Amino acid sequence: MISKTWLILFLPLVSFFLLPLIPEEKRKLGGWLACGSMIFSFLLTLELALPLFHGEILHMYHIPTEWIVLPGLKLEFGFLIDPLSILMLLVVTGVGSAIFYYSLEYMEQDEGYRRYFAGLSLFAFSMIGIVLSSNLLELFIFWELVGLSSYLLIGHWYQKPAAADAGKKAFLTNRIGDFGFLIGILLLWTFSSSEGARTLNFLRLNAILPGFVQASPAHQTWLTIAMLLIFSGVLGKSAQFPLHVWLPDAMEGPTPVSALIHAATMVAAGVYLLARTFPLFSLSPVSLGIIAYIGGFTALFAATQAIVQKDIKRILAYSTLSQLGYMVMAVGLGSARVGMYHLTTHAFFKALLFLSAGSIIHSTEEQNITEMGGLIKKMPLTSFAFLIGAFALIGFWPASGFFSKDEILSLAFSQNRILFWISASTVFITALYMGRTISVAFLGSSKIRKKLHEPSQKMLFPLVALSLLSIMGGFLGIPKLIRGGTLGHEAGVANSFVIFLTTSLGILGVLTAFGFYKLREKKRKRIQETFAWLNELLIRKYYMDDLYDFILRYFQQPLAQFLSWFEKRIIVEGAVNQAAAGWTAQAGHYLRKLQTGRIQTYLSVFCAGVIIIVYFLTTRTLH
Amino acid sequence: MNHLQILLFYIFALTAISSAIVVVKDRRPTYSVLALAVVMLALSGLFVLLHAYFVAVIQVLIYAGAILVLFLFVIMLLGVSGMEKTEETSRKNKAASMAKIRWMVKALLSLMLLAELITVILTLQDSKLPQENFQGTVEAIGLALFTNYLFPFELVSGILLVGILGVVNLTHKEWAERS
């Protein structure tokens, strides 16, 4: 059992290392290698999860390997396998395998085919690493690796300046969050001393920190600070406000990448982290409150921006931001369990949406929805898949999204009315932008001249699989998998009022969108003009990008330049050259003069020395 | 007896000290050597007062008689010119003031050393007196030398041998060239 876990983690890494060795002629082999290792990891994960499916609550295996052992510092490398990690692992390897398989065809003609699969394998390794980590430092290492893979994959078509920039933006924004994350880790490290040893192990932290908090109210404040810092890592990785700016730009990467990393798994890593450290967050209600509000706010904030996007992938990106907000909010409201539930269903339908979009892009070579239209007639299979995804996203019964979303809203209803109404508004807007997308891209008359084809088997199969999961997902009993343990409120039966409200809002939103686009041109134009100011605001992302640009240009750059100057002039030239080197040379110049070469000089010094020694010898011994 | 001994002591001691000062201060090398001879004779007298008869005689015979003579030989060998030149050129030194300061420092050091020594001596030693029955006669020394101190005695012979060989090696023209 244990050794299989090593395989699950390291198979993708092996594939990453082997891929560069595959020659250009045999490139397909590389793809199969990567795909194969991922599928194999998935199968092993299934085997690992077997006891869980049978209803047993899995014991938490914990296999630490001592990595660095110093006095006062002991870092381990180990796996923590419990229901939470198994669930996440299933999502990562399962959806991951589907997307790997899809990529075999999608990226067939691409120049960087092998590089793509290498990057994807590296990502898989890092993501699995995050899931299996047994302590915060190990998780942080994999966290950074995931950030790196994301950078590489976003910038896959690096010759395109937009793609290169997007990669940088993603990495840098993440870095900011990670900085706070690291400080948070260090704080927890200092708080975690017990019996003279300190730890970053999750299980031990869960045990030690309650005692720490109870020791004094000041400790409570400190813990809150630490947990908020850890949350800043989540802000970066899961793209919550204000570090959300990188996700829409990340759509420059290949669509399967967007599906895997920026919808299903990497961005969900933040939510996973929250779930993993939930016992610690529970110790600080203040931090949970802040988390909830940021999540809820992001959900609405992002959804509004989705309405005005023209690029189909960007619509889906903002949608992801919004749904992530839901997950984060759920954790903040006290149930990491519900958050994870939504994470799982979201992985299914968002990946489905992205892959269908990919299929559309692959065949139309177009990403702008206003240039599409009538896809439902030209690409019925793909459209159907997309529709299923949209259905799940909006949250209609019986799709999986219905169950998880309504759990979240019920939670909000019982915990925090303000957030409930914000979330409800978000439901409406979600329906609105999905309705719009469907209206513009799939209905109506087609603007595309060329002959469109449906995707072939390799791309179709994942679509089918994910469609099934999106529909059936609610009936799989996912919450039951992760029952028990320390994940907050159980997923109960949703509130009927909530169900009624969300469904109505969903229908209302879709109908509004359809209705709008059914209006005549003139009427539409008039309404558009009335709301032009709103349109501008939303398209400009509430001027967030401008704000960041301003900050960078007028604060960060001058500061960086000043520090660079400081380092160059004062430290290097001054301290090192001038002081250290210069003074040493000077001292040498003068000290050299002591070596006169004359015996009598040396003898005089000798004599002086004798006087001093005799003095000390005699004054010390005379009584 | 007492008064005579004290008188003799002071005569010998003061002679030794003043001659030593001459050795150190006089510009003429030959005069320095001769003054040193006087010092040794005075010390020899002090040795007699301390009943160290053998040492006293050896001091005169070997120290004053052989070693100082060797000094004189070398001084004569190097010639008056060799001697005087060195003394005079140092007077013509450009940095005369520096030399003066250096001299002052050395004088100061010497005085400090003297002060220290005297303080130590006077503080540590209670006034012990030399024993009467104790005589450093030839027999006594000879006995000690060939029984208790035999090993050092043999070693010193070795040192003397080394000295001879060293000098010959250094100065003998053919030997020096060969090595």
Next chain:
Amino acid sequence: MIPLNHYLVTSGILFVIGAFGVLTRKNIILILLSIEIMLNAANLSFVAFSSVLGDLGGQVASLFVIAIAASEVAIGLAISVLVFQSRGVLDPNEMNLMKW
């Protein structure tokens, strides 16, 4: 009877005079001479203690000192002569090859 202190003080004074000569003289051979003064002072000290403590070791030591002094003077003078022959001067300040 003359107390030990008197002898030791005399010895000390002689020693310091010798040291002063070593530090001050501008002629190698005269420096060697001053060293002889110092050795003599030590001898006086040895003999004085030997007489007071009743141990002949002091006098034996002073004999050894004389012997070693002889050896040392011989070699020292030999070297001085050689130096004079190669340099032409006996000023210790000129012999500063060890200068930096």
